[in-house]
Each structure stands twice: as structure tokens, then as C-alpha cells.
Amino acid sequence: MLLRFTTMFLMISSLSLHAQQKLRLVNITNGTPVEGAVITHIESAAVTISDHNGFVSLEGILPTQIIIRHVGFESATFWLTQSDEIIEIKLSPAEQWLDEVVVTGQFSVQSAKQSVYKVKTIGEQRIQAQAANTLQDVLSNELNIRFSRDNATGVAGMNLQGISGQNVKVLIDGVPMVGRSGVANEIDLNQINVNSIERIEIVEGPMAVNYGADALAGVINIITKKGGSEQLSLNVNIQEETVGDEYSLFEDGNHNVGVNLGYQINKHWYVQAETRLNRFGGWTGDGEGRDKSWYPKTQHFNTGLLRYSNDQLDIYYRLDHLDETIENLGSVNDNNPLRDPFAVDEEYLATRWMHQLQADIALGKGQWSNALSYTDYSRNTHQFTRNMVTEDIKTNVPDEQDTIGYTSLFLRSTLVHADLLSMGNWTANSQLGIEVIREVAVGTTLSDGDKTIWNNAFFAALELQNGKLSVRPGVRFTQNSVFSAEPTASVNMKYDVSPGTQLRLGYGRGFRAPSVRELYHEFIDANHNILGSQDLLPEYSHNLNADVTVQLVKLNSTFSLAGFFNHIDNRITFFIPEQANQPTTYTNLNLFKTTGTSATWSYESGGFTANTGFSYIGIYQQLSTEQTIDVPTYVFTPEVNANLQYLWSLPGINISIFYKHTGRAQNYQLISDDEGNSAPELRGIDPFNFLDLTLSKEWANGIGLGIGARNLLDVTSVNNNISGGGAHSGGGGNTPIAYGRSYFARVTYQFVKR
Helix, strand or coil: HHHHHHHHHHHHHHHHHEEEEEEEEEEEECCEECCCEEEEEECCCEEECCCCCCEEEEEECEEEEEEECCCCEEEEEEEEECCCCCEEEECCCCCCCCCEEECCCCCCCEEEECCCCEEEEEHHHHHHHHHHHHHHHHHHHCCCEEEEEEEECCCCEEEEEEEEEHEEEEECCCCECEEEECCCCCCCCCCHHHHHHHEEEEECCHHHHHHHHCCCEEEEEEEECCCCCEEEEEEEEEECEEEECEEEEEEEECCEEEEEEECCCCCEEEEEEEEEEEEEECCCCCCCCCCCCCCEEEEEEEEEEEEEEECEEEEEEEEEEEEEEECCCCEEEECCCCCCCEEEEEEEEEEEEEEEEEEEEEECCCCCCCCCCCEEEEEEEEEEEEECCCCCCCCCCCHHHCCEEEEEEEEEEEEEEEEEEECCCEEEEEEEEEEEEEEEECCEEEEECEEEEEEEEEEEEECCCCCCEEEEEEEEEECCCCCCCEEEEEEEEEEEECCCCCEEEEEEEEEECCHHHHHHHHEEEEEECCEEECCCCEEEEEEEEEEEEEHHHHHHHEEEEEEEEEEEEEEEEECCCCCCCCCEEEEECCCEEEEEEEEEEEEECCEEECCCCCCCEEEEEEEECCCCCCCCEEEEEEEEEEEEEEEEEEEEEEEEEEEEEEEEEEEEEEECCCCCCCEEEEEEECEEEEEEEEEEEEEECCCEEEEECCCCCCCCEEEECCCCCCCCCCCEEEEEEECCCCCEEEEEEEEEEE
């Protein structure tokens, strides 16, 4: 008996030596595969590494104990037994607090924790969790950012810290964007391909020293995808969505198709190509027939990238192309029985070609960074008559066709020197830079022909460090061909109160140059009488900001409290005269101030992540240039947001919830009574709430599926009594906010070869 038992044990042991077990390692927070994990057999010390899909095959004596280690995840010990099925092991990300890598406003790439600026980062995973169609979808959920919509042009306007979007510098990889108002003036964020975004970095407050004019309220820097360690990558994204309750396969609704292909030719050369179609069928809403409350829009995005890198040089050329058509469908005229029914339609056609050549060169302890960009942007109005029987179209008279175009040449060169000097416990890094922008504007809506503006600048900054304390003073000198610009300066400080607590203080002098549109705009027809003003002065601001961030390791939480104050001189705004036959123009107001505070809290444990926040922003302004009429007090607007994500581990489903409450937006307006006397009157737009829900799952073969609903609370418009025509006008009515509750489904496919 003993001999038989011993023989059987040896046979089983012999078989166990050749037993094989397959594992799959995944991230517990989002279900994505974990590549490069090191699996060590405790008994034999044999080592195996997981592949790009998270799979690993183990051979040896089973049962046994293994240790799993990965630089980005907590180490795990697992008792492994024989199973005919693939065993899935969930790994928890290592707690790496505030370690997001940022570049905006930095001398070189560094962690957000070390930055003297408070940099807010939105990563690709968050963008995918929202199933965002546009950049507005992403940013609408952020505190201190509010959007307005012009249904006639399809433009999404925004404000930051209570300041209009003309004061927000929008960058693509650090290069200013060009839109329908010129360089960085009221850029339409919906004209950016959201599929090409790797992450978004937001710095609130003036960044004039770093980025020049128009960075008075802050900077939004779009960091694009430029490849990774994969030899070959293919990403396909298909998304279908209703627009309210309107949907059809090819016309009504939202239709998105995108393809991205990247190839690592060798260890130095990388090439990438991307294309995307975004078709928005418009929204009828309360309209009837062909008339749409929200105009249909078709966008084609195309991108090409060629990159070369080695130990000393990283250089790439990137081309971004946009082709956009917005359709304004007129009502059908069928009153003449002797003529076919017809309609007068308009198309707003926008095209942008953006070329970038960027190079970073390592120079010992320093780095020389260069960016050269050329952008050609045009927007045309095409008005035509459509025969509703034959579908023939006939272009209307040339006077009804408006054009505007901008070309921009941008050059930026910076030299960073690390450890420039050392005095006792103090060390210093330096940055010197030059910037040149040449903007040419052409079109039928400009007075006195084509316009050219040059803007040249020199800027310098030091970053002084002494253990826990970092101080960065900086200054920019600007020469402009149209206006006289004062030097702008800033000083920012960061102090590490403890390893988990950072305190930041900052002062910045900001400015915004009058745009070509504000200087030379001339739009006169049956419905408009708007003239630019060449007497405008640049806007200047003083900004004070402070924040404290506390890392609560034992509670898996991070808490942040921030505050700011802006004082803006010469704020540019519309001047609407008393007489109806006089043109509306632009003017400078002497006084405009904003102030506010915000608090945010984040929590992460296992498969659950929560990010919540509250902000309270107030505005104080002068109302008239002819008489000093100020508002009685600050007017405040509250905001609350919450982003919640949970991985339901058993089915491997990610559940994402995005909520934002926007409080009543109020401001004082100068209102005239029947006797012609004017006085400030408080008016506003009612509060509203947005709530989105997304469910998504990814499989090992690269296929992903997502379904969800936007605007679950079915918001379309809110009441307002703010004057639509400016001062001395009663105005009021409804403000369009969204097109109601909509539902979407998304299918993705990702193939990676390393």
C-alpha cells in the first residue's frame, strides 16, 4: 500500500512539474491590462513578465505561491492552484499622490506636485470615460468654467474665473490656436479633435509672462498624442448618439467615426496618421419643418505626425486639418403656384490648416526648445436658393457672401539652464525666451482692407529653490505694431509645509491685446450695424492667487482649498448707443473685478474613485463709460461638481457618473425707465444641473463597449431676464443650454504590437 501511494504521489508530482496555468493581470480601477508586471515563484525564484494584454503563462509545481511586482501597482502575493480557466488577478495602482506630469508653464517636464503653479490635469482615461464628442463635453464638468452657445454660428463660448473666453489662451502643444476671431481670441473649443488629446492642462490666472497676450484669465493647453513604446498601434472608435429624442442612421443624431494608426519605423523614427468624422444632425427642438433650433454640423479632422528622437534630440512635424460645415436651413416658400417651392439656405464653411515643427535639444545641464507654427484659417458664408423639387441650388448675390480669414506665423524659442548658480542652500534655474507672432487678417467684414499685426516679445524667469521653498519671478517685454504694451511681471511661490502639504502664493500682471475683430470689424446689413474701434486700449490686470493642498494618506484622500482676485483695467466690451440709428462698437470700461474661492476633494480606494468640488465666484464691474456707475456689490455664482467612477469587478464593468450644478449667474445691467433715467438692476440666468452616466467594458482582445446617457435631467433651456441687446433694453426670455436627454453607444477596437 505504501509503495502504491508513494508511486502515485511521485507520478502526480511529476505531472505537476509540467503543469501550466494562464493568468491575466488587470488594473482594479478600470479593468485595463497590466503590461510588464514581474511574476516571481517564491520556491524556485523563476521570473515571468506579463505581455501587453496582461497575460502570463506559468509552468511549475502547483499549487505554489507567487509575488507580483510592478512599478505602477502595489505588490501582491497570490497562492496559485491549478485551474482549467484563465485566472484574472486585479492589481491596485500604487498610491502616487499628485505625481501627474505637466509641461504648461514649466521650465521642463516635471510632476504637478513640484510646480509653482496649480496645474489641473484631465487625462485620456477621463475623456474616454465621458465618451466625449467635443472638448466642451469634457470641460463643462470642470469648476470655474462655464459655456455659452451661439446657435447661429455653432460657437461654444466660455469663461474662466468669471472672465470671458477672449482672455483664455488656448494652446495646442504650447502653440496658440487660431479661430474665427484671430489668434487666441474666443477660440471655438468644438473645433478641436477630442480623439487626438492625450491630456488637458489648465492653469487659472494670468500667464502673460509665459504665453503673452490673451492669457489674462488662464491657459488651456491641449497635449496631443505622439506615440509611445508600441511598434504598431491601431485604434478605431465608432459612436452613435441621439440628439434629444431625434435619431436616424445617417442624418439626425450624432455620428462619430475615428481611426488612429501609429507605427514605430525603428528606434528613432515614428509616424502617425488619424482621421475622424463628426456629424451632428442638428436639433429641431420646438421648431417645425426644416428649421432647426441647433444647426446641423459636419466636421472632418485629419492629422499627420512624423517624429525623430534620440538621446539628445526630439523633433517632430505635425499637421492638423479641420473642415467644418454648419447648415442654416431656411423655411420653405411655396406661396407661388407658378414656381417650384424653394428655400434660402446658408452654409458657414470653416477650414483650418495648422503646421507645427517642434524640437527639444539637450545641452548639458540645459535644454533648447523651439516651436515654429503656421496656421491658415478661413470662415465663409455661402447663401444660396434651393429648389425643393429638383434640389438645384443657385448662389445668391455676392453681397450676401461674407468671408474672414487669418494666417498666423508663430515662433517661440526658449533656453533653460539647470543649476545656473548655487549660493549656500539656494540653487537657481533660468529660462530665457523670444516669441514672434505675425497675424494677417483678410475678408469682407474688415474695414479698409487686409490687416497685419506683429507681436514680438522677450521673456525671462528664474526659479530659486531652497529645500522646501521655491520662488519664481519672471518678466516679459512686448513690442506690438498696433498698440503700446507695458512690461508684465509675475512672482510665484511654493512652500512644502510637510511632505504631504503644499502652499502656493502668486501675483501676476496680465494683459490682453485688442483683437483684429475688435479693432477693424465692420458688419453692416439689414440686421447688424457693428463697427470696430481703433481707439481701444489693451486690457491689463492684477491677479492674486493662493492655494493649499493636503494629502491625507491614511484616508486615501487629497484636499485642496484655493482663492483668487482679479482687477482688470480697460476691459473691452460692447458700447450700445441710445440712438437706434447709431452703430454698436467696442469700448474700454475702467473697472472690472472678479474674486472667488474653491475647494476640491478626491478619494481613491480599490475600484472606487471620487472627485468632488465647490466654487463661489463673484463679479464687480463698471456699467458706463459716460458716467461712473458701479454696481452696488459683488454678485456671486456657486458651482458644485462630482465625478464618480467604480469598477464592478465581477463583470468587469466601469461605471462613471458626472454631475455639475451651475448656480444662478447674475449681473447688474444699466436699465432705463420711462423717463430716461438709468440705474443698475440685478438680472440673471436660472440655475441648472447636468448629470451623465456611462457604463463601459474592455475585453482582452482589444474590443471595448460603452453605453450611456447624457443630460439625464433633460435640461434644454433656462429662464433669464438678462438684456439680450445690451444696456437700456429689457430683453429676457430663455437661454439655450442643451438639447435634452440623449443616449449613446460606443464600440472601440485597439490593437497594439510591441
